[in-house]
Amino acid sequence: MNPVNSYQSDMYPDANGHFGPYGGRYVAETLMPALIELEKAYTAHVPEPQFQKEFKLLLKNYTGRPTPIFFAQRLTTALGGASIYLKREDLTHTGAHKINNTVGQTLLAKWMGKKKIIAETGAGQHGVATATTAALFGMACKIFMGVEDIVRQAPNVKRMELLGAEVVPVESGTGTLKDAMNEALRYWVSAVRDTFYVIGSVAGPHPYPVMVREFQKIIGKEARVQIMEASGRLPDLLVACVGGGSNAMGLFHAFMNDPIDMLGVEAAGEGITTGKHAATLCAGSVGVLHGSKSYVLQDEYGQINEAHSISAGLDYPGVGPEHSLLKDFKRIQYVAIDDYQTLDAFSSLCRLEGIIPALESAHAVAAAMIEAKKRPKDDIILVNLSGRGDKDLGIVGPLL
Amino acid sequence: MNRINDAFTQLKQTKETALVGFVTAGDPDINTSLKIITAMCENGIDILELGVPFSDPTADGPVIQRSSARALQHNVSLKTVLEMIREIRTTTSIPIIIFSYYNPILAYGIDAFYPDAVDAGADGVLVVDLPMEEAGELTSQWPENEFSLINLVAPTTPKDRMDKIVKSASGFLYLVSKTGVTGSDGLDTTEVKTQMDILRSVTDLPVCVGFGISTVEDVAAVASLADGVVIGSAFERLIEKNIDSPDLVQMVGLVTAEYKHATK
Numbered sequence: 001m002n003p004v005n006s007y008q009s010d011m012y013p014d015a016n017g018h019f020g021p022y023g024g025r026y027v028a029e030t031l032m033p034a035l036i037e038l039e040k041a042y043t044a045h046v047p048e049p050q051f052q053k054e055f056k057l058l059l060k061n062y063t064g065r066p067t068p069i070f071f072a073q074r075l076t077t078a079l080g081g082a083s084i085y086l087k088r089e090d091l092t093h094t095g096a097h098k099i100n101n102t103v104g105q106t107l108l109a110k111w112m113g114k115k116k117i118i119a120e121t122g123a124g125q126h127g128v129a130t131a132t133t134a135a136l137f138g139m140a141c142k143i144f145m146g147v148e149d150i151v152r153q154a155p156n157v158k159r160m161e162l163l164g165a166e167v168v169p170v171e172s173g174t175g176t177l178k179d180a181m182n183e184a185l186r187y188w189v190s191a192v193r194d195t196f197y198v199i200g201s202v203a204g205p206h207p208y209p210v211m212v213r214e215f216q217k218i219i220g221k222e223a224r225v226q227i228m229e230a231s232g233r234l235p236d237l238l239v240a241c242v243g244g245g246s247n248a249m250g251l252f253h254a255f256m257n258d259p260i261d262m263l264g265v266e267a268a269g270e271g272i273t274t275g276k277h278a279a280t281l282c283a284g285s286v287g288v289l290h291g292s293k294s295y296v297l298q299d300e301y302g303q304i305n306e307a308h309s310i311s312a313g314l315d316y317p318g319v320g321p322e323h324s325l326l327k328d329f330k331r332i333q334y335v336a337i338d339d340y341q342t343l344d345a346f347s348s349l350c351r352l353e354g355i356i357p358a359l360e361s362a363h364a365v366a367a368a369m370i371e372a373k374k375r376p377k378d379d380i381i382l383v384n385l386s387g388r389g390d391k392d393l394g395i396v397g398p399l400l
Numbered sequence: 401m402n403r404i405n406d407a408f409t410q411l412k413q414t415k416e417t418a419l420v421g422f423v424t425a426g427d428p429d430i431n432t433s434l435k436i437i438t439a440m441c442e443n444g445i446d447i448l449e450l451g452v453p454f455s456d457p458t459a460d461g462p463v464i465q466r467s468s469a470r471a472l473q474h475n476v477s478l479k480t481v482l483e484m485i486r487e488i489r490t491t492t493s494i495p496i497i498i499f500s501y502y503n504p505i506l507a508y509g510i511d512a513f514y515p516d517a518v519d520a521g522a523d524g525v526l527v528v529d530l531p532m533e534e535a536g537e538l539t540s541q542w543p544e545n546e547f548s549l550i551n552l553v554a555p556t557t558p559k560d561r562m563d564k565i566v567k568s569a570s571g572f573l574y575l576v577s578k579t580g581v582t583g584s585d586g587l588d589t590t591e592v593k594t595q596m597d598i599l600r601s602v603t604d605l606p607v608c609v610g611f612g613i614s615t616v617e618d619v620a621a622v623a624s625l626a627d628g629v630v631i632g633s634a635f636e637r638l639i640e641k642n643i644d645s646p647d648l649v650q651m652v653g654l655v656t657a658e659y660k661h662a663t664k
Contacts, residue, residue, distance in 0.1 A: 016533055026502055026529045028459040030554035030579055033561065172465060178456065185458040190580040192556060288503045288529065289456065301477035302507025303455040 007331040009256040012322060017206020017292075020328070022321035025205040026288045027185075034192045037112075039207040045111045046104075046214065058103045059218060062136070063093045065100075066222040069230060069382070074352040081372040082379035085235070086355070087223045087251060089386045096358065096387030097219060097247045098129040102198055104215030106133035109196035116191070117141045119198040120184040122149055122177030122243070123313035123360060124156025125387055126200030131165035141165040144184040146175035149312045156391050174306045177243075177316045181290050201244025202320035205291030209320050216250030223382060224254045231380055237261045237371060240384040241363040242281065242334065243314035245323045247386035252332065261333065264323060265367040267309035268336035278307035279336035280319040281327050294321040310339040310395060311359035313387075341366040346389065347400055358387035359395065402545055403495040403523045404571040407446055408606045408627060417623035417663040420608050421445035421656065422499060422632030424453055424467040425484050426476030428643050433471075434484060436639065439653035441492040444660030447608075447628065448488070449526065452481050452500035459501075459528045461583035467636040478504045478513075482520040489521030497550055497571075498525040502538075510538050514547060524548035524571045532565055545570065553607075555579050555591060559598050566603040572628065575599060577611045583633030587612045589621050596625050619662040631659055 012019045017039075025035055045051050059065040068091070072084045089097035102119075109117060117134045118141070121127030127143040134141035143160050147169050150157050160167050168187075173179035181204075188197045199208040202216075227235050238255060240248035242264040252262050269277035277283065280295050287296040289304055297305040297317035309315040326332040337345075342359060345366035349357050357365060361384070368383045375381070389396070411418055421440045426433050437448065453471035457464060478500065485496055498517060505513050505527065517525065524547055530538065532551065539549050548571030553562055555578055566573065577592050578584060592609055599607055609622050610630030614637075622629045638655060642648045 024534050025531060026534055027531065028528055028554070028576075029531055029552040029565075030459075030556050030576060032531045032533075032554070033556045033558060173456075182456050182458050186461070186581045189459065190584065192579055287506055288501075290458070291529070296503075298503065298507065300507065301479070302504035303472065303477075304503070 007256065007326065007329045009253065012325065013206060013210050017210065019321045019325040022294050022324040023206055023209055023292050025291060026293065027205050027291045028189060030189050031192060035205055041108060041112045042207050042211050045108060051107065051111065055104055055107055058107065059100065063099045063103060064091065065218065067091050069223055069226040071230065072353050075348060076372065078352055079369055079372045081377060082236070082375035082381050084368055084372055085227060085230070085380065085382045086385040087219060087382060089219060089247065089384060090355070090357065090361070090388035094125070094129050094132050095390065096125040096129065097216065097250060098126040098200055099132065100218055100250065101200065101212050101215040101246060102126070102129040102133045105198045106137050106139070109139065110137050112196065114194065114196040115139050116195040117198055118144065118184055118187060118195055119200060120144045120177065120180040121200065122180065122315055123311065123358070124149065124153040124160070124391060125313060128156050128159045130198050131160040131163035134165060135163045142168055142187070144168045144170050144180040144187065146170045146177060146180045148175035149177065152395055153312050153391055154394060176307070176312065178304065178307065185290065201246040202249045202322060203244040203290060203292065203318055209292065209322055212246050213249045213253060213322065216246050217253040219247065219250035219384065220252060220254030223251060227380070227382055234258055234260055235380040235382040236375070237263060237379070237381045239263045239265060239364045239368045239371065239381060241265045241314060241360050241386060242319060242323060243278065243316050243360065244318065245320040247384050249320065249322060251384040262331070263367055263371065264332050264334040265363045266334060266336040267311055267314035267363055268338035269308035271338055272336055276308035277336065278309040278314050278316055280317060281323060281334040282336045289318040292321045294324045295319055310342060311363065313358070313360040314363065335367055337363045337366045343396065343399055345369055346396060355385070356389040357385055358389045359392045361386045403493065404548060407495050408572065411446060417626065418446040418608060418628030419444055419660045419663050420447040420449055420610070420628050420630040421635060422449040422451060422630060423635050423639070424451040424464065424471050425481040426453060426471035426474050427467040427636070427639060428470050429474050430476065430480065430484065432648065434487060435649045436652050437488055438491060439649050440656045441494060443653040443656035445494065445656060447495045447497060449497045449499045449630065449632070450481060450485065452478050452498060452504050454501040454504055457501065459581055461581040461633060463583045463633040463636045463640065466640060478508045482516055485520040485522050495523040496521060498522050500525065500527055502527050502530045505538065514542055518547050524550050526550035526552070526574060532568055550574055552576055553595070553599060555595055559602065562599060562602050566605060569605055572606040572608050573599065573603065574630070575607050575609045575626070577609050577613065580611065582611055584612045587618050589625065592622065593625055616658055616662045619659050623663045629663060
């Protein structure tokens with residue numbers, strides 16, 4: 001089967017936000033008018049030349065785009081296989097790809113006349129990025145964050161506070177990303193009339209999955225040109241980690257019609273067989289969580305299971321609906337990398353390349369290292385290094 | 401036979417407003433829950449809304465979140481809820497509405513749900529995170545009038561959207577009194593009246609109002625505007641507060657009678 005012909009990315013989503021059987025808007029009626037208003041504003045404003053001009057100028061001068069691609073020569077040599085290139089999203093302002101999307105959404109909020117911003121965060125990268133753009137536009141900002149994540153990603157909590165955001169601790173459930181999103185949705189129901197909810201991934205109800213993809217697709221657009229310049233041809237394989245899936249969609253989208261392989265890397269946590277993982281696409285089933293239909297981790301009665309990962313940004317029992325469709329089409333292959341493999345890759349990148357990756361991104365690096373060994377030397381692998389790892393020193397320190 | 405229509409017809413004749421009582425099924429445990437529900441039925445609720453516990457109740461405030469968590473500790477599933485309805489149905493003829501998030505229904509199977517729910521004795525379902533745009537998948541095969549999908553109308557729902565909602569609605573409409581989650585404070589009857597007036601202009605269906613109604617005074621105020629008053633978090637708060645009391649069931653019965661009195 002030729003994967004390129006089977007998945008027509010321009011066909012999705014449909015008018016109601018469906019990616020085939022996935023996506024849609026599964027929310028309380030109170031939120032529906034707000035989502036419809038958002039969809040209208042997104043459709044009307046984002047394509048406008050003035051919006052695009054402002055957006056691109058901010059991406060260039062504020063977030064520091066384009067980010068480079070970097071040939072990881074020592075890592076490549078150490079593995080003895082395919083060449084590994086890194087798309088350096090870790091070099092953006094605030095240190096992760098998340099800022100691309102928050103610049104886009106906060107700009108849209110400004111165009112819509114909203115003055116209050118809320119967001120959920122797991123690792124804190126989306127929270128920091130949202131707090132940053134809220135500060136830039138002079139908007140009030142509340143970030144919902146699980147208590148467990150507040151402990152394990154403490155530096156990012158301090159950053160958000162310095163940027164003027166209020167960090168709201170979420171104690172329900174396991175105190176992780178899922179619970180933060182529950183609470184953000186609850187708050188949004190009460191404040192929907194004047195508040196813009198900046199969702200951080202290609203998840204949630206329509207139009208978020210498509211909107212976040214469109215704001216993140218700059219990653220792949222740049223990378224496609226850069227890799228052509230660097231190597232004279234397209235890569236053979238793209239690799240990105242998948243929690244909700246925004247950095248993966250961001251990299252993959254521009255290559256969707258190219259005849260190349262794509263690998264989405266989920267978190268296997270302590271191992272898929274232990275049940276303590278966040279490998280939604282590899283080990284989940286179809287359900288509805290946080291406003292859209294997609295693969296989720298759940299029991300036979302439809303109760304959502306807790307996810308587990310060393311990486312707070314991947315510690316989520318859902319995934320963006322477009323990934324679910326891409327899995328069904330077999331356009332993207334999804335694999336899972338456990339905590340130990342992740343730490344090993346984290347260490348390798350630190351020592352061989354002088355780059356401290358985010359634990360999320362280290363999952364992608366780990367999968368790329370496995371693939372590189374299997375592939376011939378003239379193959380090219382392009383990895384999305386979605387964020388930097390300073391925030392993870394508290395977790396990694398005692399383990400390495 | 402349509403128990404929902406019959407109930408509203410009868411209430412109209414006696415000039416009463418429906419008291420709609422919500423509890424989470426299986427809270428604090430299945431047996432006590434069944435006793436609580438029986439006490440509510442015996443003391444005057446006109447419609448029962450039975451909540452299916454869910455791990456991630458994003459439209460609910462802390463009180464119902466905790467009630468859901470307690471029921472889940474007893475592994476209460478949609479299947480359990482249908483079994484409970486079958487038992488409740490042997491002692492009451494009031495309408496029973498299943499109140500659920502969509503995922504437990506999806507996991508149960510949308511094809512099996514309808515016949516099993518009707519067979520157990522339920523009269524309708526309210527799916528809190530299933531707006532009309534997505535409801536077709538669930539309801540497209542249902543025969544009309546036998547089983548209702550209860551639609552929600554929110555304070556944010558504009559008139560043109562209400563128009564569309566009422567076209568596919570049956571049974572009654574559930575008007576959310578305020579922007580917020582269940583159990584929020586501060587009932588604003590002026591806002592309720594504004595939405596009620598618009599809603600009345602687009603439909604003849606009965607309208608029940610819920611969210612944030614907790615005192616007898618609230619009930620009386622809303623009863624003068626609507627066809628039904630929904631009490632949920634207030635019952636759950638009572639259950640939580642008296643969870644270890646031997647008088648819990650009796651207390652729920654007494655409070656139900658007080659609420660019912662305010663609807664007459």
